[in-house]
Amino acid sequence: MKISFAKAALPTEGALAVGILEGRVLTATAGQIDHKTGGLIARALAASRFEGKKDQTLLLLAPAGLTVQRLLLIGLGKPDSVDGLAAEAYGGTAVAQLQAAGDQLLTIAVDPIGGSPLAPAEFAAHAAAGARLRSYRFDKYRTKEKKEDKPSLKKVVLSLDESGEAKRRFARLDGIIDGVFMTRDLASEPANVIFPTSLAEQAKTLAEQGVDVEVLGEKQMRKLGMGALLGVGQGSARESQLVVMRWMGAEDQDAVPVAFVGKGVTFDSGGISIKPAGGMEDMKWDMGGSAVVIGLMKALALRNAKVNAVGIIGLVENMPSGTAQRPGDVVTTMSGQTVEVINTDAEGRLVLADAMWYTQDRFKPQVMIDLATLTGAIIISLGDHYAGLFCNDDGLADKLVAAGKGVGELLWRMPIDDPYDKQLKSDIADMKNVGGREGGSITAAMFLKRFVKDTKWAHLDIAGVTWAKKDGAVTPKGATAFGVRLLDRLVADNYEQK
Ligand code: BES
Ligand code: MN
Ligand code: ZN
Numbered sequence: 001m002k003i004s005f006a007k008a009a010l011p012t013e014g015a016l017a018v019g020i021l022e023g024r025v026l027t028a029t030a031g032q033i034d035h036k037t038g039g040l041i042a043r044a045l046a047a048s049r050f051e052g053k054k055d056q057t058l059l060l061l062a063p064a065g066l067t068v069q070r071l072l073l074i075g076l077g078k079p080d081s082v083d084g085l086a087a088e089a090y091g092g093t094a095v096a097q098l099q100a101a102g103d104q105l106l107t108i109a110v111d112p113i114g115g116s117p118l119a120p121a122e123f124a125a126h127a128a129a130g131a132r133l134r135s136y137r138f139d140k141y142r143t144k145e146k147k148e149d150k151p152s153l154k155k156v157v158l159s160l161d162e163s164g165e166a167k168r169r170f171a172r173l174d175g176i177i178d179g180v181f182m183t184r185d186l187a188s189e190p191a192n193v194i195f196p197t198s199l200a201e202q203a204k205t206l207a208e209q210g211v212d213v214e215v216l217g218e219k220q221m222r223k224l225g226m227g228a229l230l231g232v233g234q235g236s237a238r239e240s241q242l243v244v245m246r247w248m249g250a251e252d253q254d255a256v257p258v259a260f261v262g263k264g265v266t267f268d269s270g271g272i273s274i275k276p277a278g279g280m281e282d283m284k285w286d287m288g289g290s291a292v293v294i295g296l297m298k299a300l301a302l303r304n305a306k307v308n309a310v311g312i313i314g315l316v317e318n319m320p321s322g323t324a325q326r327p328g329d330v331v332t333t334m335s336g337q338t339v340e341v342i343n344t345d346a347e348g349r350l351v352l353a354d355a356m357w358y359t360q361d362r363f364k365p366q367v368m369i370d371l372a373t374l375t376g377a378i379i380i381s382l383g384d385h386y387a388g389l390f391c392n393d394d395g396l397a398d399k400l401v402a403a404g405k406g407v408g409e410l411l412w413r414m415p416i417d418d419p420y421d422k423q424l425k426s427d428i429a430d431m432k433n434v435g436g437r438e439g440g441s442i443t444a445a446m447f448l449k450r451f452v453k454d455t456k457w458a459h460l461d462i463a464g465v466t467w468a469k470k471d472g473a474v475t476p477k478g479a480t481a482f483g484v485r486l487l488d489r490l491v492a493d494n495y496e497q498k
Contacts, residue, residue, distance in 0.1 A: 001095075001135045003128050003156045005163035005170070010036070014105030014155075015070040017094035020045070020052035021113070022078045029109035029159075030073070037065035041073065053077060054086065055473075057097060069103055079115035085408045087123045088130030089473040091158075095131045096471065099151045106131075106153055110160035121162040125169035131156050132177050133474035138188040172303050176488050179299030183481035186291040187466065191267035191284040196233070196241040196315035199266060199287060203243045203294050203313070209301035216242040226354035227331040228339060232347040233316035235271055235324025242355065243290075245297045245311040249304060251497055257308040258495050259365035260297075260487060261355050263348045263372035264290030264315040271318045271344030272326055285479070286348070288466035289371035290315060292483035299488050306497045310363050314355035318347045330429045334358060335451055340429040348374045349444055350433060353451040360453050366495075367396055367456040370448065371483050372463075377440030379464040386412040387482060388461035390445035396456050403490040408474075409482050411460065414442060421446045 010016075010032065018030045024045050026034060034041040040063055044050075050058040054077035063071045074093050076082055091108060098106050108131065110124040118126070135153070139145065160166060186194060186202060194202070200215045207213055218240055221230055226242070233240030246257075265286040269275060275283065290313035297311040325331070329341045331350070334357045339350065352370055359368055378388040387404075389411040391397035397413055404411040420442045423435030431450060435443025445459050465482040468475055475481075 001132070001151070001153055001156060003132055003158070003170070005124060005128070005158045005160065005167045007161060007163055009159070011105070011107040011157070011159070012067045014068060014107065015072060015098045015101065015103040016068045016107045016109065017072040017074055017098070018109045019076040019090060019111065020050070020073050021076050022052045024052050027109070027111040027113065029111050033066065033071070037063065040065060044073070050075065054081070055089065055093065057093060059097065070098065070101060072097055076113070079113050080117070082113050082116035082118060082123070084118065084122070084126045087118060087126035088133070088408070091127035091130030092134035092474040095134045095153065095156065099135060099153050100149065102152050104152055104154040105157070106155070107157045107159050110158055120160050121165035121169055124158045124160050124166035125173055128156070128158050128166070128170045129173040129177060130474045132174070133180065134476060136181060136184055136476055138185065138478060175302030176299040176485060178302055179295040179488070180481040180484045182298050183291045183295030183484050184479040186294060187285055187288050187479035187481070191317070194287065195238040195266045195317055196264070197239055199264060199290065199315050200241040200243050203245060206245060206294070206298055206301065209298055210247070211297050211301050212246040212248070214244040216244070224358065225332065225334045226358070228333040228350040229314050229316060229354040231325045231329065231331040231341065232265070232271070232318055232350050235321040236317035236319040238317045241315040242358070243313045243315065245294070247297055247300050247305070247307070247309045249300065249306050250308045251306065255308045256366045257310045257363055258491065259310045259312065259359050259363055259368045260293045261352060261359055261368060261370040262290035262293035262311070262313040263287070263352055263370070263374065264313045265348060265351065266315060266317050268318045268345070268347065269320060271347060272320050272324050273343045273345040274320050275345060285467050286373050287315070288373045288462060292371050292462070292481060295481055295484045296487050299484055300491065305491055307491050307495050309491065310359070310365065312355050312359045314351040316347070316351055318344070333451070337431065337450065338429040340426040340432040342432045343434045346433045346444070348372050349447045352448055356448065356451050360455050365455065367458070368452070369458045369460065369487065371460045373466050374461045375441040375444045375463055378461040381414070381441060382412055382464055384464045384468065386410045387465045388441055389413045389458060390416045390461070391458040392416065392449065392452065393456040396458055399490060399494050400458055403493060404486050407485040407489050409486040414445070416442065416445050416449055
C-alpha cells in the first residue's frame with residue numbers, strides 16, 4: 001500500500017473518506033460534496049443514527065452526483081478532542097473499512113478543524129500513520145486465500161493544501177512504523193521459524209540501518225557466568241543467544257546510553273514444569289519483549305535519533321528434555337547470586353536477571369527499561385488495556401506514563417515494595433524463582449529488582465498487550481508491537497539532544 005499526499009481536489013475514482021464532527025457538523029470537504037450532490041450527506045445523516053461521534057462510520061455506495069464508488073463518513077468526535085491519536089484512528093478506520101472493499105484508490109480528506117489542537121499537516125501525517133499501521137497483515141503462509149478476500153487497496157492519498165509539510169512530518173512516523181512492522185513480523189512468526197539463532201540473524205539485519213550488532217553464544221555466556229539464562233535454554237536443541245545492539249546517534253559519542261532489555265523466549269513450553277496443551281501455541285509470542293527492542297532500535301536508527309541507545313535481548317527456548325533443568329535445581333547468576341528454580345515455567349525472570357546484569361555491568365546506562373511477557377498474573381490484574389509498569393524512580397515512571405498516553409500505549413504503575421520480596425525466600429539459595437500465587441506479577445518484578453544495581457530502572461510486563469485477540473483502531477488482531485512507539489516517544493521527549 002503506497003501512501004502519498006496531494007493538494008486538495010475531489011477525487012474522481014475509488015473511495016473517499018471524509019470526517020464529520022460530533023453533532024453532525026460537516027468538515028469543509030464534506031460540505032463541498034454535500035453542495036455538489038444536492039444535499040446527499042445531509043439526507044444520509046438525517047436517515048441514520050450516525051452523529052459524527054468518534055469511531056462511528058457510515059458508508060454510502062455509488063453516491064449519485066459523484067464518480068467515486070464509495071463515500072465513507074467517519075466520526076471525528078468533538079473538535080477539541082481531535083488530537084494525534086484521533087487522527088490515527090481516522091486513517092486507521094478508513095483503511096479497515098475499505099481495505100478489501102474492491103477499490104484500489106482511497107482518498108482521505110484532511111480539513112482544518114477549528115478548535116482542534118492539531119494543524120492540518122500534523123493531522124494528515126497522523127492519519128497516514130494510522131492508515132499504514134492498520135493495513136498491516138501477516139499473510140506470508142496463506143497460499144489459498146481467495147482474491148476477493150485479499151486487500152484491494154493499492155494507494156492511499158491524503159488530500160490537503162499543506163501536502164509538502166504533511167509529507168515531511170509523515171517521513172519520521174514512517175520510519176517508526178517500519179520498526180513496528182518488523183516487531184509484528186518477528187512476533188507473528190512461529191517458533192519453528194524464529195528460534196534463538198534465527199532471531200539473532202534477524203537482529204543482525206539492523207546493520208543496514210547503522211546499528212552495531214554483536215551476538216554472544218553459549219560459550220561466551222558461560223564464561224561470563226550467566227548460569228540463569230543458560231539453565232533455561234539447556235533443555236533445547238537450539239543454542240541460546242545474547243544479542244547486543246548499539247545505536248550511537250548522539251553527537252557526543254561518549255554520552256551515557258539509555259538501555260532496553262528484552263525477554264526473548266522463542267517458545268515457552270514451561271520446561272519440565274510443562275504448561276497445559278490448551279493455548280500453549282500462544283507461547284510463540286514469549287519473545288515479544290525482544291521483538292520490541294529490535295523494532296525500537298530500527299525505529300531510532302531510521303529516524304536518526306540523536307541518542308546513544310543499547311538494546312540487549314536474551315534469546316532462549318524453554319523446552320522439556322533429558323537435558324532440561326529440573327525443579328529444585330540451583331543456578332548461579334552472573335551477579336553471583338544463586339537461585340533455586342522451583343518452577344521451570346518462571347523462566348523469563350531468569351533470562352532477564354543475567355541480561356540486565358550484563359547490561360549494567362558493561363554499559364552503565366543512565367536508565368534501563370526491560371520489556372517482558374513475564375506473567376499471566378498481569379493479565380488477571382490489568383487485562384489487555386494497560387501494561388504493568390514497575391519502576392524504582394518516580395521521574396522515570398511519570399515520563400513513561402506520559403509517553404504511553406501520547407501514543408495510545410497505556411501503562412499502569414504497580415507497586416514494588418519490600419514486603420513482596422519476602423515471598424522469594426529460599427531454604428537453600430539466595431532466592432527462589434517464584435513467590436506464590438499472590439501478587440504474581442509483583443513478586444516477578446521483585447525478583448528482577450534483585451538484579452538492578454544503582455540504576456534507574458523500569459520493567460514493563462507486556463504479557464497482556466503483546467498480541468490482540470481483536471482489531472483495534474490502529475492494530476489489527478495479532479501482534480501489536482506495544483512498546484515500540486511508546487519507547488520511541490520516551491526517547492524523543494526526554495533523552496535526545498535537541
Ligand atoms: N511467558 C509466561 C507468562 C505468560 C502467560 C505470558 C500467559 C502470556 C500469557 C511466563 O514465562 C510464565 O509462564 N509465567 C508463569 C509464572 C509462574 C510459574 C510463577 C505464570 O504466569 O503462570
Ligand atoms: Mn513460562
Ligand atoms: Zn515465559
